[in-house]
Amino acid sequence: MSIEIRNVRKTFGDFVALDDVSVSVPTGRLTALLGPSGGGKSTLLRVVAGLEVPDAGVVEIEGRDATNLPARRRNVGFVFQHYAAFKHLSVARNVAFGLEIRRTPKAETAARVDELLRLVHLESFAHRLPSQLSGGQRQRMALARALAIRPSVLLLDEPFGALDAKVRKELRDWLRRLHDEIPVTTVFVTHDQEEALEVADEIVVVNEGRIEQVGTPDDLYDRPANDFVMGFLGPVTRLGGVLVRPHDVHVEVLADGAADAERSSRPGPGAPDAAVTGVVTRTTRVGFEVRAEVTTDDEVVAVVVTRAEARALGLVAGTAVRLAPAEGAPTALVPGPEAATVAV
């Protein structure tokens, strides 16, 4: 294990940012710390980098106790959300900074800077100032700067948070490919579940200063440990007392007038226990999918089907339908009355 965090606790005044957190980050993998804002994930990253000192607990990096090691001795690459570019230095000097501090010979530094600028596709920008770069270019420069010192771990704090949607997506793909090329142990913080699911090998879900679940994207999506993880990783809807993903709802159109009859004899023959009947009250088309709202006796269920399915079923407002969780779909029990039903 490349990074071992054991029983780390960190408070800011009365606020508990990290509450007895223990987690291991595997070597050479791309790990995402995923969670809502203020959940403690950035604090956890900064504790690993040495930018915050934990009140209690142990941080080990590559088998070495780093808890009391100052940040500058940890050999950790850190990338900030707002780039933290050295504004008065050219792109090349920014990347060379860590090497100059380490008194690397000039020729070696120049070669390494060239290599990294090629890697991040900024070779033609070497002599520009950061202010002459776009946000995406600045973040790639920051990444090259962090990689220049050959860090044992690379830490990225919401690296794409300040970029617009299109650039964010490009950089996300690019980070994934870069990591496949240079498999340095990488941890990145994000509050965007799509980003985590798409990029990470492993996801650590952090909420209210605690770890909710650790696993691969498939694990977390298909086998969420609790309702929080399920709700955070994707949309959920309430269906007959359980939480289920709106696209995992099996829809069956009932013959006209059958709704009332079905309702009285619920559960119907052959239908799963959670099956309910209701009437479609609204449909919205978003690109290739159709989102339908089905009103039943005591709840409003959100259902997502593809456009082709909707057409085949004839799913329009006023249609009576029977809904059941699709076979093998992940479900979670509804935690309590205060939980939201629809999160599409």
Added chain:
Amino acid sequence: MDSSPWVRRTLRAVVVVYLVLLVGWPVSLVAKNAFADGLETFQRAFADPSVVFALQLTAAVAVQVVVINTIFGVGISMLVVRYDFPGKALLNALLDLPLSVSPIVVGLSLILVYGKNGWFGGALEDAGLQVIFAPPGIVLATAFVCLPLVVREVVPVLTEIGTDEELAATSLGATRFQTFRRITLPAIRWALVYGVVLTLARALGEFGAVKVVSGNFEGRTQTSTLLVEQRYQDFEQGTAYAVAFLLASVSVACIVAVTLLRSDAHSPARPARARRARASTKADS
């Protein structure tokens, strides 16, 4: 502001007349009087050893004050912006005191502490260091009066640049001193230069506090401003005007230098532009 051309023109005229009456005309009269007999007044003035001594003393004091206040100003700014400690609000208020308190009060308070019968002065004098009625007192008083000038320039910039760059440098292996010299200092350099120029201009012109602590001994502790006053009262108005003109010219030169630096520091070619990128919100824990 929404205003018609008439209102604008009237406002402009009022401001110009006000400034001419208050600043432009009086200062230009000093120049006119200084050059009333051509360069002869200047030649006579500079032949006077007391005048030469006063100018040298003023220059020496100004340079020492600039050095002291630059070092302490940057130090205090870092302390106020980057660290939290009990009594920080009090320190902040104290930093503004020299601007609000009369320089005469500054002088008197220094005498109470460092004077012969003062709280601390007696011991210093026994050790062979005379502060009051000697050049160290003049430096002390001027440094006191100029204290906020560097701090008030540097603090807003330090606050604005935040700590991300410094933390990035730290994670790349830089020590505290390396981070300060390579990252923080370049980021605050324009504010620092501006503060230094302001300090220099103020130090050259300080009168009240210096008058109290220096004793005003001609040829020993008399600075240029004190000399101007004395010569004016002794009806040697030519010398007074010549020295006054010199002091005014240096101040004007300082203002011009600052204006040039300012427009330079804010031009689009400077990295200052990148600050706009910081406007976006800082998210998460």
